[in-house]
Amino acid sequence: MLKITHIDIGGCEGCTVSLLRASKMLENCEFNSIITSKNEFEMGDEDMIIITGAICINDEEKMELLENLKEKNCAIVAFGSCACVGGITRYCRGEQQPKPEHMTFQPINSVINVDYAIPGCPPAPRILKPFIEAYEANKPTNPIQIFKSVAKVKKLSGYDLIDDVVLQNICVGCGACVLSCPNNALQMINKKPDLIAEKCIRCGTCYVRCPRASQILIRGV
Ligand code: SF4
């Protein structure tokens, strides 16, 4: 039986809610969820640890928690855009508790190696079961390959989307990037996305939602 532990290190709790709902659909798994503000739990013999929330590098307890995970011989999964690529926490501009400065919140792969990163704000609960099944079967399915690729990415932005997809003329004009942007930083002009540069918070959501850009990510595995 696969033993999975979820650790929440911050964020809006949307990913936690999605993950808890997703866990109800899992079969043959022992799923535990730890929502803590302190490094106050004992780690056991987990096969997989799923982390939600971006890491605040000024938060010593959370940093210690992640450092301790380096000792674990299990799969580390970032769940949700904040944990994967910074997500909405890229909004932080200083003065928020615990008083981070700009860019203090980082994706967790800036501190520890991540095996799989499942972006989404939050990811849909139904995504977890097929991921776990493919992981257990060791099948290189498309989502598994994408999640492996995103795990290696530390930074993505609307600028990258324009550079890699629009300017390379491989954009199909589907508009998924515009719909996914949490800050309305993209607009369709002449059936192609255009970036409103001053609005982009570099959350990476548009890039991982773009069907063309996700192919670029897969090729990078
Ligand atoms: S354009 Fe929007 S979705 Fe893309 S990185 Fe910028 S803020 Fe995020």
Ligand code: SF4
């Ligand atoms: S999601 Fe990708 S392919 Fe679709 S409009 Fe945006 S850049 Fe183009």
